[in-house]
Amino acid sequence: MDLSAVKTALESKSYDKIADICDNLMLQVAADGVAFHDEWPYSVHLLAHFYVHDINSARFLWKTIPSSIKESNPEVNAVWKIGQQLWLRNYGGVHEAVRGFEWSPELQCFISAFSELYTKGIFQLLVSAYSTISVEDAALFLGMSDDGATSYVLQQGWTVDNASRMLTVKKQPVVSVQKLDPCKLQQLTEYVFHLEH
Structure with missing residues (x-):
């Protein structure tokens, strides 16, 4: 084989x-x-x-x-x-x-590659599901120590309130897909055609 x-x-x-x-x-x-x-x-x-x-x-x-x-x-x-x-x-x-x-x-x-991919996936899940989360819960989800999880999410732009031990999630910007209007495409085609001739 x-x-x-x-x-x-x-x-x-x-x-x-x-x-x-x-x-x-x-x-x-x-x-x-x-x-x-x-x-x-x-x-x-x-x-x-x-x-x-x-x-x-x-x-x-x-x-x-x-x-x-x-x-x-x-x-x-x-x-x-x-x-x-x-x-x-x-x-x-x-x-x-x-x-x-x-x-x-x-x-x-x-x-190692699986673990890294899994951690990134869980991180994205946390970003989409939470606006704030405790350090302990984030550490549990990410499979890290409290300090390790805090360091990891701070590198991703989150903030931490040390007094309450709460993390504030930095939401990812929403990317909107612009739909192309067929009428505008036709107008653009006619315009370009006009310029060339």
Whole structure:
């Protein structure tokens, strides 16, 4: 079984492509009737689905993993713990699951990229959901210490009231999309045509 495409994607940090690569390769190998369970990169495959926010595909993949692999591969179970926390929307639990395992060298960069992407996503969720939030709650959501979370959000333009330990969210500017009026486009076309002739 040739896993070079998966390895190449990991090395080039093309993490958003790994789920599709693994899915297609798994289908191809299964269609060829090749037994692949012992050497399949289940940890990478599961994490790839979490990376692209495809929890349902990850759940399906988890159900297809042989019990022998689940029992003998602690890293597969550690990745699955991340998925369980994602499913439960336990934001702090996701961070704990990421930090709670000694990841293999193969997965360390991928886990770091997932964690960073997840933190950015949670930050955007906080921006859209809150106008003020306590330091403690922000730290829980972001999976950081109180000081770490405060420093992180201050770098994003938020402000902190040290007396009340409340953070004021800096709202992102709303970008409005200007719709093009077909009549104005026609007028502009006629004008340009007139200038050229």
